[in-house]
Amino acid sequence: xxxxxxxxxxxxxxxxxxxxxxxxxxxxxxxxxxxxxxxxxxxxxxxxxxxxxxxxxxxxxxxxxxxxxxxxxxxxxxxxxxxxxxxxxxxxxxxxxxxxxxxxxxxxxxxxxxxxxxxxxxxxxxxxxxxxxxxxxxxxxxxxxxxxxxxxxxxxxxxxxxxxxxxxxxxxxxxxxxxxxxxxxxxxxxxxxxxxxxxxxxxxxxxxxxxxxxxxxxxxxxxxxxxxxxxxxxxxxxxxxxxxxxxxxxxxxxxxxxxxxxxxxxxxxxxxxxxxxxxxxxxxxxxxxxxxxxxxxxxxxxxxxxxxxxxxxxxxxxxxxxxxxxxxxxxxxxxxxxxxxxxxxxxxxxxxxxxxxxxxxxxxxxxxxx
Numbered sequence: 001x002x003x004x005x006x007x008x009x010x011x012x013x014x015x016x017x018x019x020x021x022x023x024x025x026x027x028x029x030x031x032x033x034x035x036x037x038x039x040x041x042x043x044x045x046x047x048x049x050x051x052x053x054x055x056x057x058x059x060x061x062x063x064x065x066x067x068x069x070x071x072x073x074x075x076x077x078x079x080x081x082x083x084x085x086x087x088x089x090x091x092x093x094x095x096x097x098x099x100x101x102x103x104x105x106x107x108x109x110x111x112x113x114x115x116x117x118x119x120x121x122x123x124x125x126x127x128x129x130x131x132x133x134x135x136x137x138x139x140x141x142x143x144x145x146x147x148x149x150x151x152x153x154x155x156x157x158x159x160x161x162x163x164x165x166x167x168x169x170x171x172x173x174x175x176x177x178x179x180x181x182x183x184x185x186x187x188x189x190x191x192x193x194x195x196x197x198x199x200x201x202x203x204x205x206x207x208x209x210x211x212x213x214x215x216x217x218x219x220x221x222x223x224x225x226x227x228x229x230x231x232x233x234x235x236x237x238x239x240x241x242x243x244x245x246x247x248x249x250x251x252x253x254x255x256x257x258x259x260x261x262x263x264x265x266x267x268x269x270x271x272x273x274x275x276x277x278x279x280x281x282x283x284x285x286x287x288x289x290x291x292x293x294x295x296x297x298x299x300x301x302x303x304x305x306x307x308x309x310x311x312x313x314x315x316x317x318x319x320x321x322x323x324x325x326x327x328x329x330x331x332x333x334x335x336x337x338x339x340x341x342x343x344x345x346x347x348x349x350x351x352x353x354x355x356x357x358x359x360x361x362x363x364x365x366x367x368x369x370x
Contacts, residue, residue: 001209001253002105002121012105014123015250016154018087020145021161022134027127031083034125037194039202040080042073046090049073051097056118058111067112074101077122079205088128088146095151098124102154126155135162140304141283156247157275160282210256212249212264219269220248223276230291239292240280248272310339311349315359315369326366 002013021027035041044053055072074082084090101107101120108117130136131146141158142149152158179187192200227240251272256264284292314335318327329350336346350367353359359367 001211001250001257010105011246012103012121013250013253014105014121015156015247015254016102016124017126018152018155018158019125019127019161020130020135020141020158021127022163023129025161025163027161028085031085031125031127034081035083037197037201038081039198039205040077040122041083042077042080043083043085044073046084046086046088049084049090049094051094054094055097055101055107055120056109056116058109058114060112067114069109069114069116069118071118072107074098074120074122074124075107075118078119079121080123082122082124084124084126086128087126088131092148095148099150099154102151135160137162153243156244156250157279158283159279204257204260208257208260208262210253210262210264212253213266215266216252216264216269219266219273220245220252223248223273227292237286237291239284244276244280248276251275307341307345308349308353310341311336311346311353312358312369314339315367319369326362326368329365329367332367 003011005011019027019030032043035043053072054074056075057070057072058067059070060067097107101122102124105119105121106117107120109115128145128147130144132144135144141152145152176187224240224245230236231238231240248269252264252268255268255271256262259268261268280292286292311332315327315332318331318335319325332350333343333346337343341349350359354361354367357370359369361367
């Protein structure tokens with residue numbers, strides 16, 4: 001349910017979801033199916049998508065010379081769903097154009113004397129491949145996904161789809177694919193036909209306007225406060241932010257609307273809390289501490305930040321000892337081991353800090369704080 005407050009502030013109602021998965025896990029098929037079901041669904045692939053194609057383009061008529069505004073995919077999918085495949089393959093300059101649409105749900109254009117703001121009230125379902133081909137569970141989402149933090153933080157739910165060999169599941173998948181090619185019919189009948197499902201979605205959006213009940217609100221608030229409380233301890237990571245709470249409200253209202261209910265029930269709240277927990281577990285779990293750390297999605301996990309801080313302190317102290325001269329890397333590694341930092345980690349961390357510009361190497365084998 002989109003909302004407009006008395007002061008003019010708008011809160012989006014459409015959720016954004018990102019699927020990150022190994023090759024061959026049917027992400028593209030899922031997106032294409034969703035675009036067929038949605039009453040206003042569009043499917044596009046990232047590699048062939050430009051900023052103008054996503055938002056809007058200003059075109060000049062060859063005969064009259066007049067400029068006209070042509071709507072892009074996000075504008076055409078207003079009140080519907082935009083399915084963007086190969087999201088990680090988009091040109092970074094083109095991907096920037098999606099920022100405004102994902103949060104403000106508008107597209108602003110100022111070209112060739114045409115200044116306009118178009119509605120892009122669309123849910124975004126995007127799919128991306130891990131940057132190294134397969135998802136590495138021991139790396140952060142930002143290391144696995146070649147996407148900027150500003151984009152990742154705008155997704156309400158982020159799910160990881162991994163391709164792990166499993167005897168029973170592999171047998172079912174193999175049988176399904178063989179039957180598909182052999183009999184040339186779909187072996188599994190859809191529980192609800194696409195045409196009927198599309199009508200159902202359309203009907204629910206124009207007739208059902210659920211409101212958050214006291215019980216549902218209490219359930220969501222209880223989960224949020226419970227998660228926040230785990231971050232109150234000293235040196236504990238932040239497990240959840242207000243953005244996730246807003247996402248929970250959106251998803252709970254969507255679930256109630258799906259059931260044609262005028263009020264969001266406690267069962268709706270519990271269901272979306274399970275969804276959020278699973279999403280946070282997949283992308284926010286710091287395997288070193290066993291705690292959920294939302295910073296894994298938007299930056300570095302707290303456990304890593306703490307270690308990097310220790311390493312920087314070591315370099316700073318050694319610089320005083322060497323009277324401001326560059327510090328030998330071997331000496332840094334020795335001091336790091338004395339501070340209970342693993343030598344191999346310290347070596348990788350030094351390279352990472354050099355890439356980030358926190359330290360630099362004035363001559364081979366020596367480092368200095370920037």
